[in-house]
Amino acid sequence: MFNKENYATLRKELDARQVTLVAVSKFKSVAHIRQAYDEGQRDFGENYVQELITKKDQLPEDIRWHFIGNLQRNKVKYIAPFIYLIQGVDSEKLLKEINKQAEKFNRKINCLLQVHIAREDTKFGFSLEELSAVQPEQYPYVQVCGLMGMASFTDDKNIVKAEMERLKTAFDHYREQYGFTILSMGMTNDYATAIEAGSNMVRIGSLIFGNR
Ligand SMILES: *Cc1c(COP(=O)(O)O)cnc(C)c1O
Numbered sequence: 001m002f003n004k005e006n007y008a009t010l011r012k013e014l015d016a017r018q019v020t021l022v023a024v025s026k027f028k029s030v031a032h033i034r035q036a037y038d039e040g041q042r043d044f045g046e047n048y049v050q051e052l053i054t055k056k057d058q059l060p061e062d063i064r065w066h067f068i069g070n071l072q073r074n075k076v077k078y079i080a081p082f083i084y085l086i087q088g089v090d091s092e093k094l095l096k097e098i099n100k101q102a103e104k105f106n107r108k109i110n111c112l113l114q115v116h117i118a119r120e121d122t123k124f125g126f127s128l129e130e131l132s133a134v135q136p137e138q139y140p141y142v143q144v145c146g147l148m149g150m151a152s153f154t155d156d157k158n159i160v161k162a163e164m165e166r167l168k169t170a171f172d173h174y175r176e177q178y179g180f181t182i183l184s185m186g187m188t189n190d191y192a193t194a195i196e197a198g199s200n201m202v203r204i205g206s207l208i209f210g211n212r
Helices: 004-016 030-038 049-056 073-079 092-104 128-133 157-178 191-197
Strands: 020-024 043-046 064-067 085-089 109-116 142-150 182-184 201-204
Touching: 004 020, 043 049, 049 064, 049 073, 073 092, 085 092, 085 142, 092 109, 092 142, 109 128, 128 157, 142 157, 157 182, 157 191, 182 201, 191 201
Parallel strands: 020 043, 020 201, 043 064, 064 085, 085 109, 109 142, 142 182
Antiparallel strands: none
């Protein structure tokens, strides 16, 4: 389903704060994505390469597709020609492969470096220490636009807030040096906290499209 009312309310709230909404459409049908598109939504996030490609072919050309999942290096080539922003870049090996494929397709690919901020070790990403060793200028076909993170899955707002503030501090630290403009954090359950902490891009699925 596409919840038009939730979408309208959310969009108003985010537009007022100049926060970009990435509508997370994984497992959702092309028809439902189309409904959101018809309401003016243009940024959509997908987690799986095959699913993304299948959907992209059936939807308007002016959609900005965000890859938000865990991207395997051998699949970069399938999305390299068109992807708008790869959000979950979690290793230098992946950066290197994105750079290589971007060069092949003669374009610069926008990426966010994913930083591990949660307590769970199941979540992907650079540690803050690893992040400090990354040199974006080594990848001329990659535009590193900023950082992405996922907070711990907990109802304890203080934990979520503290983790997000750590990411915001890192973002501010590298902002000028690397020309970062995007800080992507916040999902259905924690987007309000994320915006308070300084996020300017949220990735929201369930609130718009219902539970998966
Ligand atoms: C699925 C997903 C989301 C959206 O989650 P909701 O809780 O449905 O808003 C956001 N970010 C990532 C990385 C995801 O995989």
